[in-house]
Amino acid sequence: MDKLVVPFSEKDLRCKAGCEYYGNPQWQGFCSKCWRLYQKDIREKSSSARRVVLIDELDPSLDVSGSKTWAGFTFDRLLESKSRSALSSPRASSIRAMLKKNPSPEISPSSSPGMSVPVLPGTSGTIVQRKLSGESMAAKESFSLFLNTLPKYISSEISKHVNLIVSGISHDTSVKKCKISIIQCQYDCNACLKSPAAAEEVLAKVETYICVRCYGVLFCPDTDEEVADLSLQDRIRSLHWVTCGAIDHGFDFTNKSVQDRFDKAVTEIIEMNSHRSPDDKLCSLTRCCKLIFENLKESRGELASADEFLPALIYVILKTNPPLILSNVKFISRFTLPSKLMSGEAGYYFTNLCCALDFIQNLNAESLKMHPQEFEAYTCGQLVPPLNRIPISSHPSLRSLRASLAALEDLRNKLEQLQDKIKDLDEIKIVEL
Structure with missing residues (x-):
C-alpha cells in the first residue's frame, strides 16, 4: 500500500471558467458568479426547449426556426388568450371570491427587528410567541445596535425587509424550497446604499441575523x-x-x-x-x-x-x-x-x-x-x-503515557533542586557552628 496521492493542485482550486476566483465541487468547479451564469444559461435553454415542444404539440407542422406567428396570431398572443380564458372560467371566479372573503394575513408592526409575526383573520391581536434562544436574542440585540448606526430611512427600509423575510421563513413552511431565492431577492434593499463597502457590511449583518433567527428551518431543510x-x-x-x-x-x-x-x-x-x-x-x-x-x-x-x-x-x-x-x-x-x-x-x-x-x-x-x-x-x-x-506517536494511550513520563521527569527535576537547596542549608549551618 503506497502513500495517498491527492490529485489536486493550486490550479485545480480556481474556477474552471478561467476567471481568477476560487471554484468548488459544490458548484461543479465554478465560482459562485460563473455558477449563476451557468445556471441561467441552462434555464434559458430549457425554457426555449419547452417552448418548442409546446408549439409542436399545438401543431407539428409549424416551423419554429423562424417567425413565431401561427394562423395570424403570435405565440405570445396565443398564450395570452389562453390565460384570459383560464381566468374567466367559473373555477377562477370562485377562487377570486374566496380570496376576497379571506384576505392575506397582515404583518403586525413591531418595535424591534425580527419580531413581527402574521396576524390571521378572525383572531385577536395578541399572539403568544415562542421564546427566542440565547443565540437569537444575541443576534437580535447586535442587529438592533447596528441599525441604530445607520440613517433612519435606511434602517427603516432594511428593518422592514428583514422582518418580512423572518416572518415568512418562520411561519410559512410550504415554501422551504424558496428560502434561498427569497433572501437573495430581499438583499436588493441595498440599492439605497451608495457605497459598495457599506452595502457589503449591511448584507453581512443581514446574513448573520436571518440565518441565526431561522437556523432551524434554513439548515439542512431537505432529508x-x-x-x-x-x-x-x-x-x-x-x-x-x-x-x-x-x-x-x-x-x-x-x-x-x-x-x-x-x-x-x-x-x-x-x-x-x-x-x-x-x-x-x-x-x-x-x-x-x-x-x-x-x-x-x-x-x-x-x-x-x-x-x-x-x-x-x-x-x-x-x-x-x-x-x-x-x-x-x-x-x-x-x-x-x-x-x-x-x-x-x-x-x-x-x-x-x-x-x-x-x-x-x-x-x-x-x-x-x-x-x-x-x-x-x-x-x-x-x-x-x-x-x-x-x-505510534499519535496513539492516544501512548500520548497519555508520554505525558505522564514527562510529568514524572519534571517532578524528579524539582526534587533534585529541592535536595540541592537542603544541602546548601546544611552547609551554612555547619559553617555557623
Missing part, C-alpha cells in the same frame, strides 16, 4: 441532505485505516506543541456545526486551517505548499469525522456572501474543504495503488493495518 451526511460519516468510519500510515499528513506528533495544535484544529472543525451564522462557521474553518499550516511549518521547518496542505486537511477530516459536514458546507454555500467564497483567505480554505470532501467520497483502490479486493477488505474490516504502519 436528502441528512441522508448524505449520515452516508459520509459511515464512509469516513470505514476509511479509518487510511490514517494508519496510508496518508502523508506531514505532522510530527513527537513534538508536543504539534500534537496540542492538532487537537485544537480538531476542536475547531467540530465546532463548525455548533455555530448558526455562516460567517462564524467560516471563521471556525479558517482557524482550523491556520492551525494545520502552523503544524506543517513546525514539523517540516518551512512553509507548507498547497499540495502539502490538502493531504493534511484530509487527514484531519478522516481522524475527526465532523458532524453534518456536508450540510454545513451547503449552508455556507447558500447563505454566505459570494465575495467571501470567491477570493480571500476564507474562500481558499473553503475551496480546499470542498475538494477534501470530494476526494474522500471518491477515494478508491486506485487512489492508494492497491488491489480492489484488498481495499474492500480494509474498508469492510476484514483486514487491519499492520502495527508497523500505525503512527
Whole structure:
C-alpha cells in the first residue's frame, strides 16, 4: 500500500471558467458568479426547449426556426388568450371570491427587528410567541445596535425587509424550497446604499441575523441532505485505516506543541456545526486551517505548499469525522456572501474543504495503488493495518503515557533542586557552628 496521492493542485482550486476566483465541487468547479451564469444559461435553454415542444404539440407542422406567428396570431398572443380564458372560467371566479372573503394575513408592526409575526383573520391581536434562544436574542440585540448606526430611512427600509423575510421563513413552511431565492431577492434593499463597502457590511449583518433567527428551518431543510451526511460519516468510519500510515499528513506528533495544535484544529472543525451564522462557521474553518499550516511549518521547518496542505486537511477530516459536514458546507454555500467564497483567505480554505470532501467520497483502490479486493477488505474490516504502519506517536494511550513520563521527569527535576537547596542549608549551618 503506497502513500495517498491527492490529485489536486493550486490550479485545480480556481474556477474552471478561467476567471481568477476560487471554484468548488459544490458548484461543479465554478465560482459562485460563473455558477449563476451557468445556471441561467441552462434555464434559458430549457425554457426555449419547452417552448418548442409546446408549439409542436399545438401543431407539428409549424416551423419554429423562424417567425413565431401561427394562423395570424403570435405565440405570445396565443398564450395570452389562453390565460384570459383560464381566468374567466367559473373555477377562477370562485377562487377570486374566496380570496376576497379571506384576505392575506397582515404583518403586525413591531418595535424591534425580527419580531413581527402574521396576524390571521378572525383572531385577536395578541399572539403568544415562542421564546427566542440565547443565540437569537444575541443576534437580535447586535442587529438592533447596528441599525441604530445607520440613517433612519435606511434602517427603516432594511428593518422592514428583514422582518418580512423572518416572518415568512418562520411561519410559512410550504415554501422551504424558496428560502434561498427569497433572501437573495430581499438583499436588493441595498440599492439605497451608495457605497459598495457599506452595502457589503449591511448584507453581512443581514446574513448573520436571518440565518441565526431561522437556523432551524434554513439548515439542512431537505432529508436528502441528512441522508448524505449520515452516508459520509459511515464512509469516513470505514476509511479509518487510511490514517494508519496510508496518508502523508506531514505532522510530527513527537513534538508536543504539534500534537496540542492538532487537537485544537480538531476542536475547531467540530465546532463548525455548533455555530448558526455562516460567517462564524467560516471563521471556525479558517482557524482550523491556520492551525494545520502552523503544524506543517513546525514539523517540516518551512512553509507548507498547497499540495502539502490538502493531504493534511484530509487527514484531519478522516481522524475527526465532523458532524453534518456536508450540510454545513451547503449552508455556507447558500447563505454566505459570494465575495467571501470567491477570493480571500476564507474562500481558499473553503475551496480546499470542498475538494477534501470530494476526494474522500471518491477515494478508491486506485487512489492508494492497491488491489480492489484488498481495499474492500480494509474498508469492510476484514483486514487491519499492520502495527508497523500505525503512527505510534499519535496513539492516544501512548500520548497519555508520554505525558505522564514527562510529568514524572519534571517532578524528579524539582526534587533534585529541592535536595540541592537542603544541602546548601546544611552547609551554612555547619559553617555557623
